[in-house]
Amino acid sequence: MWLPAGLIVLAFISLYPIIYAVINSLKTEPQSTVNPFWFTNWPLQWSNFLIAFETIWHAFFTSAIITSVSVVGIIALASLSGYAFARIPFPAKNVLFMIIFGLLLVPGFLTLIPLFIEIKDFGLLDHDLGLILPYIAGGQAFAIFVFRSFFSGLPDEIFESAVMDGASDLTLYGRIVMPLSIPIMVTIAIINVVGIWGDYVLPSLVMNATGHRTLAVAIVSFEAPKFAPSLNVYNIELAAYLLASIPLLFLFSFLMKYFIQGMTSGSIKM
Amino acid sequence: MQPRGLTAALPETSARTVTHRRLVSGPNSSRRWVIGYLFILPTLVFVGVFSYYPAVKAMQGAFSNWNGFNPPVFVGLGNFVQMFQDPVFIASLWHVLIWTVVGIPLSLIPPFLVAEMIFHLGKARSQYVFRTMFIVPMVLPGFVGLLIWLFIYQPTGLLNQFLGAVGLGFLRHQWLADPHTALGALIGMGFPWIGAFQLLVLYAGLQAIPMEILDAAAVDGVGTWSRIRAIDIPMIRGQWKLLFILAIVSVPQNLIAPLILTDGGPGTATVTPVFYMYQTAIGYGLYGYGMAIAFLLFLVMMLLAIVNMKYIQSQPD
Numbered sequence: 081m082w083l084p085a086g087l088i089v090l091a092f093i094s095l096y097p098i099i100y101a102v103i104n105s106l107k108t109e110p111q112s113t114v115n116p117f118w119f120t121n122w123p124l125q126w127s128n129f130l131i132a133f134e135t136i137w138h139a140f141f142t143s144a145i146i147t148s149v150s151v152v153g154i155i156a157l158a159s160l161s162g163y164a165f166a167r168i169p170f171p172a173k174n175v176l177f178m179i180i181f182g183l184l185l186v187p188g189f190l191t192l193i194p195l196f197i198e199i200k201d202f203g204l205l206d207h208d209l210g211l212i213l214p215y216i217a218g219g220q221a222f223a224i225f226v227f228r229s230f231f232s233g234l235p236d237e238i239f240e241s242a243v244m245d246g247a248s249d250l251t252l253y254g255r256i257v258m259p260l261s262i263p264i265m266v267t268i269a270i271i272n273v274v275g276i277w278g279d280y281v282l283p284s285l286v287m288n289a290t291g292h293r294t295l296a297v298a299i300v301s302f303e304a305p306k307f308a309p310s311l312n313v314y315n316i317e318l319a320a321y322l323l324a325s326i327p328l329l330f331l332f333s334f335l336m337k338y339f340i341q342g343m344t345s346g347s348i349k350m
Numbered sequence: 351m352q353p354r355g356l357t358a359a360l361p362e363t364s365a366r367t368v369t370h371r372r373l374v375s376g377p378n379s380s381r382r383w384v385i386g387y388l389f390i391l392p393t394l395v396f397v398g399v400f401s402y403y404p405a406v407k408a409m410q411g412a413f414s415n416w417n418g419f420n421p422p423v424f425v426g427l428g429n430f431v432q433m434f435q436d437p438v439f440i441a442s443l444w445h446v447l448i449w450t451v452v453g454i455p456l457s458l459i460p461p462f463l464v465a466e467m468i469f470h471l472g473k474a475r476s477q478y479v480f481r482t483m484f485i486v487p488m489v490l491p492g493f494v495g496l497l498i499w500l501f502i503y504q505p506t507g508l509l510n511q512f513l514g515a516v517g518l519g520f521l522r523h524q525w526l527a528d529p530h531t532a533l534g535a536l537i538g539m540g541f542p543w544i545g546a547f548q549l550l551v552l553y554a555g556l557q558a559i560p561m562e563i564l565d566a567a568a569v570d571g572v573g574t575w576s577r578i579r580a581i582d583i584p585m586i587r588g589q590w591k592l593l594f595i596l597a598i599v600s601v602p603q604n605l606i607a608p609l610i611l612t613d614g615g616p617g618t619a620t621v622t623p624v625f626y627m628y629q630t631a632i633g634y635g636l637y638g639y640g641m642a643i644a645f646l647l648f649l650v651m652m653l654l655a656i657v658n659m660k661y662i663q664s665q666p667d
Contacts, residue, residue: 083467084476090464091483093542097498098490100508116511161393170386180393183401185655187603189624190648193631193640194407195400197418217400220393249385271547278491280606285632296493300610314501321494328489336482343547344554 162227267342429642555586
């Protein structure tokens with residue numbers, strides 16, 4: 081009996097920051113000061129969300145484009161490489177794999193400043209590609225590592241008959257490997273969406289023009305009282321935070337099944 | 351590889367046909383390695399330009415004096431000598447040491463305990479429900495999670511209001527404004543520290559333990575705690591190894607927390623080496639010095655990761 085009870089308490093505490101944000105995003109500032117823990121005042125302040133949306137919508141769509149293009153790029157490139165490393169023999173394979181895998185040990189902070197300067201030299205500051213291209217590169221190591229380990233685990237028999245029929249590697253990759261890899265693909269996609277959608281440091285350097293920011297940059301610099309007519313600054317900020325979470329919420333609600341399958345398929349270990 | 355001259359000597363069309371047929375032919379083709387290289391080529395181009403090139407630049411920069419505009423001037427180990435005479439840098443080393451020593455157990459032990467608790471639930475259905483509940487916090491983007499914790503730590507924020515409401519008002523504190531508590535507040539963010547990723551990986555490991563071993567242990571009357579110690583923990587070594595290395599690599603990288611929440615302050619109370627790198631390079635324009643800090647930290651982390659991999663590999667299977 082104590083197991084489920086303990087888990088419920090722990091889950092509640094883990095979820096409380098979200099609950100807290102939901103409650104207080106629907107209040108006025110004085111109402112939050114009186115009691116931030118629960119709903120006490122009616123009507124709820126839905127207008128907070130409207131004001132928040134007006135302030136961040138441009139950044140929201142900028143981030144949506146950057147994140148989706150980057151993640152599609154990561155999956156496309158990394159699954160091809162993962163297939164090659166898992167199933168095609170070629171010279172210097174292990175060396176090349178270690179070169180890519182070694183990037184897992186190269187921390188983001190080491191390359192942050194030279195990368196920023198490189199993006200600037202390419203003339204990509206304040207341009208979506210200034211983030212998309214580095215994100216595609218940055219996602220390769222982990223994704224290839226997981227794809228390779230998953231593709232190696234696929235039974236040989238499923239390939240054999242197709243090879244008899246003269247299937248090429250591109251056919252094997254597109255017709256056999258990809259359809260069998262949807263859970264692991266979704267898992268890698270989600271991990272990358274979460275990382276890119278929530279990234280702040282690189283965008284704060286690369287996309288800092290007032291008119292064209294990513295969501296993270298826009299929300300962190302949200303504190304400036306641009307929307308002075310309303311007094312509920314703090315509550316509107318919370319509303320903006322929740323709006324920023326909606327894409328991930330959708331993603332998880334539709335793809336949770338695949339995500340758990342992928343994470344628990346045993347490919348994610350060393 | 352075919353010499354270029356030979357291909358050129360052949361009539362144009364036939365050369366192309368031959369190449370084409372070989373490229374799309376089946377996995378037993380003698381030229382299959384070409385396909386292998388073509389498949390990994392895009393990856394190599396991307397990581398070459400956007401990962402390896404900046405990494406090389408970072409290492410060059412570490413040994414130079416550079417303001418980001420003029421050509422870098424080679425200064426040998428000058429930056430590193432300067433670093434160890436820099437009290438802010440020395441302080442930042444202490445902060446990251448504390449953060450790592452406290453932060454790694456915090457990122458591994460709570461998810462493991464929860465994974466065990468979920469694993470011990472009888473019904474598959476309730477296992478699924480709880481797993482899902484602990485994954486839900488992942489919908490908060492990283493920066494949003496930080497900003498909500500900023501609210502929680504405010505003088506009139508959730509934590510102080512909670513302390514007041516349960517009669518512990520005397521503990522109320524300016525968590526982020528007091529140099530004695532600011533670093534602890536940053537490390538403690540995310541309470542109760544049940545990371546969804548770690549939880550799922552560890553849980554998957556537990557599920558993969560062969561049923562016969564668990565049954566045999568049950569028959570022998572092995573208690574829960576001894577079973578966890580003697581069977582569960584060693585059986586999921588692959589998962590521990592991955593998570594431990596990821597933690598060693600990620601905990602000291604935490605730049606965004608001091609950047610958004612405290613700006614390294616109050617004073618230098620929450621300056622970490624990575625934050626200091628950012629501050630010296632972006633804030634003060636000392637790119638070479640910043641890169642030297644990053645390089646040193648990178649070497650230390652590599653060393654830790656290698657020691658960890660070696661140590662775990664040498665364990666008998």
